Amino acid sequence: xxxxxxxxxxxxxxxxxxxxxxxxxxxxxxxxxxxxxxxxxxxxxxxxxxxxxxxxxxxxxxxxxxxxxxxxxxxxxxxxxxxxxxxxxxxxxxxxxxxxxxxxxxxxxxxxxxxxxxxxxxxxxxxxxxxxxxxxxxxxxxxxxxxxxxxxxxxxx
Numbered sequence: 001x002x003x004x005x006x007x008x009x010x011x012x013x014x015x016x017x018x019x020x021x022x023x024x025x026x027x028x029x030x031x032x033x034x035x036x037x038x039x040x041x042x043x044x045x046x047x048x049x050x051x052x053x054x055x056x057x058x059x060x061x062x063x064x065x066x067x068x069x070x071x072x073x074x075x076x077x078x079x080x081x082x083x084x085x086x087x088x089x090x091x092x093x094x095x096x097x098x099x100x101x102x103x104x105x106x107x108x109x110x111x112x113x114x115x116x117x118x119x120x121x122x123x124x125x126x127x128x129x130x131x132x133x134x135x136x137x138x139x140x141x142x143x144x145x146x147x148x149x150x151x152x153x154x155x156x157x
Contacts, residue, residue: 009072010037010071010073011069011072013069014026014029015067016066018058018064018066018083020059026055027048027051030047030051030068031048034047039072039077039133047079050106050107051079053104054107055068056103057081058127061083061085063123064084065083065084066082068080068081077131078129078131079129079130080128081128082124084122084124085124088118107127110129111130111131112132114129115127
């Protein structure tokens with residue numbers, strides 16, 4: 001379901017099963033939606049990979065329900081993955097031979113910004129990533145506010 005508002009905000013979201021196999025479907029949904037929204041192909045590719053990492057982390061380490069949300073606004077786009085598991089994800093500094101644990105390093109490398117928002121009044125968190133878009137004819141991008149009105153967000157830029 002996509003919603004549009006007068007200020008140009010477009011949103012869509014899905015509830016996903018807590019199963020790592022859903023990652024393939026989540027990638028497809030992001031690619032389809034962002035392509036329909038006519039976003040740049042390189043941004044779509046980066047967002048697909050980031051969502052793959054975030055959904056996998058939520059399915060493996062989190063608890064249901066898992067929610068995937070996509071936002072597009074004039075200044076940029078944002079992906080958010082929410083789960084109700086305890087704890088907060090953190091980026092690991094791993095050796096070259098590590099075979100897992102690189103998800104948030106990938107998110108950090110591909111997104112312009114990312115962060116973690118603890119859920120209010122319950123266990124869980126939302127992990128988000130954002131990309132700036134050029135505004136109008138200017139090549140100077142603005143900051144994308146994907147943390148929304150929720151307090152205590154931790155932003156990595």
